Amino acid sequence: MKTSDEGLTVTRLRFFLVMLCASLIWSRASAMAQAPAPLTDAQRVALERKAKEQRSHLEPLSKQSSSEWSDAAIFSKGLDWALRYDRDFTAADVEQMERAVRRGQQRLDAINQGRHPWTIRHGKIALGYRSVVDGSVQPYGVVVPKSYDGKTPIRLDVVLHGSSRPVGISELRFIARFDEGDDETASPPDQPFIELHPLGRVENCYRWSGETDVFEAIEDVCRRYQIDRTRIVLRGMSMGASGTWHLGLKHPDRFIALGPYCGYVDTHKFSQTPIPGFVVVGPLPEHQEQGLHMLDSVDYAANAGVVPAIACIGGKDVFFQAHVIMHEAMAREGLTMTNLISPDTGHVIDPVTQTEQLRQIAEHAAVGYQARGKLRFVTWTLKYGRCHWLQILGLKQHYARAEFSARMENDVLIIDEPLNISKFAIDVAKLPAFPKSVRIGGIELPVKLLPSNQPQSMVIASRDGRWQWDESPLSRTVKRPGVQGPIDDAFATPFLCVRGTGQAWNQAAGSYADASLKRFADEWHHYFRGELPIKNDIDVTAEDWESKNLILFGDPGSNSLITRVLSDLPLKWTRESLQFAGMTYPASDHLPALIAPNPLPGADNRYVVLNSGHTFRESDLAKFNYLLFPRWGDWAVLKLDSTQSFDRGWDDNVVKAGYFDESWGISAKSPQ
Structure with missing residues (x-):
């Protein structure tokens, strides 16, 4: 991969501005044909009344906490948000709101009749789940191929959507992409995987509860469908690509391959992209600078050695520099970044390039998970401290680089001196072979076989500069995984x-x-x-x-x-x-x-x-x-x-x- 020079940067910016102008012209022409306008009093009253009626009919069923209830509730919930936060609507928006009333009622009627036809449907389907974070109903979409038989475990591709302005009707617009009705379709796609499209709570780059949403949606899909958990792919475009870098490199053991297409990887340099309206993030107070190490995925580039990433970007993408930054970061880690460049393309998906990306992803997915005796993992926080058979339990200092590297040789697990780590656990059941001993810091620690009814996890901690087995429970007075802030x-x-x-x-x-x-x-x-x-x-x-x-x-x-x-x-x-x-x-x-x-x-x-x-x-x-x-x-x-x-x-x-x-x-x- 070649780093762009100043001339290429100017060319990309000009290309972006031309495309932006074209988009604005198209948008203006479209707007003239379909100008947003407030609802009439009669329209608003009717929609609010129908939404209220539907909520009252859903309420008695809510205590069942069934998936089917959530599948019906996504429509009235999306309508509520649209009516509360938006004033002006296009004719298409109004149709989506009226359709939400009909679709919610159709699913509610089916539930009352003991039918759930959408649960066995192939093709595109809009579904929902109730989040443990706040008890809210959150929608997601799936695409089920015609080859899925409900018996054979199938690969799952998690596809993260791009950025959009967060408005009230955002959820209904998202749902409309996947709601084709509940009857079986005549032409479901022919592909060897189910696609999951999380909403991610709309617009946060899959951070915070947006991150949780992705994993909650994965779990909900795994409950409904026969998913091969060893073959879960994560991919996305634009903000979805940024989310792919973010989640994939911090949870590298959760995915078999990553497919980011044009996504940013840091805060400071990305904010300097010459786009009108962008807010430049300049030098920050020390604690804010350190906190960026939790989020900036470029700091986790080393973990691309754990999960393969097949990246794509347009040669004229205004965000091209983001992949240059990640390429340089991987090179510093001794890795070579796979970056498929579509020469004359801006910030859009090129079908030819994406086809090659999916082909390479399929090669990794076909192999599936292989137990690994060699592992190198980097983190900056205990929030992201798990990787395959390793769980980091303590750091010497948060938001400073922590690194763990180990390999199996002749029944011995050899661990290089860990960087910025004070305590960690090894799940020996996930190693390719049971080690007779662990060698760390010049010390050989013999491993004893635990009874089969006990967790096969060994904890090693540094005490007075020496590594030793540690059977003490994690103290409530120290930062630990899941309780580390901010x-x-x-x-x-x-x-x-x-x-x-x-x-x-x-x-x-x-x-x-x-x-x-x-x-x-x-x-x-x-x-x-x-x-x-x-x-x-x-x-x-x-x-x-x-x-x-x-x-x-x-x-x-x-x-x-x-x-x-x-x-x-x-x-x-x-x-x-x-x-x-x-x-x-x-x-x-x-x-x-x-x-x-x-x-x-x-x-x-x-x-x-x-x-x-x-x-x-x-x-x-x-x-x-x-x-x-x-x-x-x-x-x-x-x-x-x-x-x-x-x-x-x-x-x-x-x-x-x-x-x-x-x-x-x-x-x-x-x-x-």
Whole structure:
């Protein structure tokens, strides 16, 4: 692959602008023929009434939590979002909304009659599932080939969609791509795999709950169809390609091959693409720069040695530099990037190039999973610490490069000195052969065969500079897989927001907490397509905190659960003062926001969060998905203004923010 020079860059930009102008001309002509307009009062009233009726008919069936119920509910849910957030609609939009009413009712009638014809249909099908994150119904599409017989396990291709402006009708437009009715089609595609098209909560580059959506959709498809889990492919175009790099290189053991087509791989350089309206991300505070290591897939380039990536891009694509960046990163790791270039193509799929991409993917998929004795894996966070038979359990420092390299030789597992790793586990059952010993750091550790009814997992930890077997449980007081932060990570798994019902110690804190919760509810509903789960503090049960992350809003006066957990958090908080991060602040006009392990009994693998939803805001959510990176890290101290008017778009006054160390404390090494 050749790096483009300045002349080629200018040529690509000119090509992009020409295509953009052509697109705008076409769009304007199309708009003249089909100009969006508000619904008439009669149309809106009729659609709202029908949606309400359908919800009332679905409600009695909702407790069944069946797949078929979700398949019917996606239509009324999509209609609700369109009516709530959009004002103007094209004639095609109106038809989609009216069709949603009909299709939802058709599936509801079929369920009541004990029929589910779409579950055995071939071709394109719109389906849904209920997310464990917030209990919302999320749609996805599948394409079932005519060769699928329901008995033979089949390959699954997960296809991630590109970027689109997040609007209310986004879900109905997505559903329309796959909803061909429920009767059998006469001409299903002839291909050796099922396609899964996740929605990913519309527009976030498959981050946070968008990432969870992909894996929840995979699990739902695997429950419905006979899927060969050793042959799952991940591919996509544009934002879908960025999502492929992101998910594929951080979960390299989940996929047999990757197929990114024109996708960005970093934040800073991508933001500098010369496109009108792009927001340039310049130098950031240290903690924000370090947090990018969790998201920028270029930092995980080494993991292309675990899962093969067959990339494609147009030779005149304005985003061509993204694949140059990944090519250079792989070269630094000793890898050669496969990058199929379509010479005279811009930011579109070239059918010829894609055909070659799919051919090469098929070669890897045909081989399937092979147990590997040699493994090299890189991560920057325990959130992405699993790969085949390896699970990294502890880091010396988060958001610094961690590397593990090992190989089997003559029944000995030889491990190079791990970089930035303090503890890890090996699932010996997944190795190609049972090792007699493990050699690491000049030390030979004999391996004993465990009884077959026990997990065949061995844990090795560094103690006083020496590696040794470790049978101690993971401590709740250190960062560990799934409980490592940052604040934004709490919203990628089941969570519950908790509203205080008491009297706040300070008026400013009480006002901010109420406004912050409302802002989060609005942003979550609009952009993450679900109702924010909320309870009053007096109604929260042990089952809640054992199964969900608790997001507590208020202060110890207003929220009784903050009082319960306060003694286990790394701060001192009284009515008069807040002592945190080595500083003392007046509690009258300062408030902490943070994430930490939940100390309540039975909440071992859950977070507790104080006074924060996602740390990026609507101004970011409404612009570009590459802006959805952590702003506060693990914690922040906020300066409050009792005279402030809390409208939807206010700016937080952050005095200080950063990350906790590996023991959930603040040390000199903690980035701030």
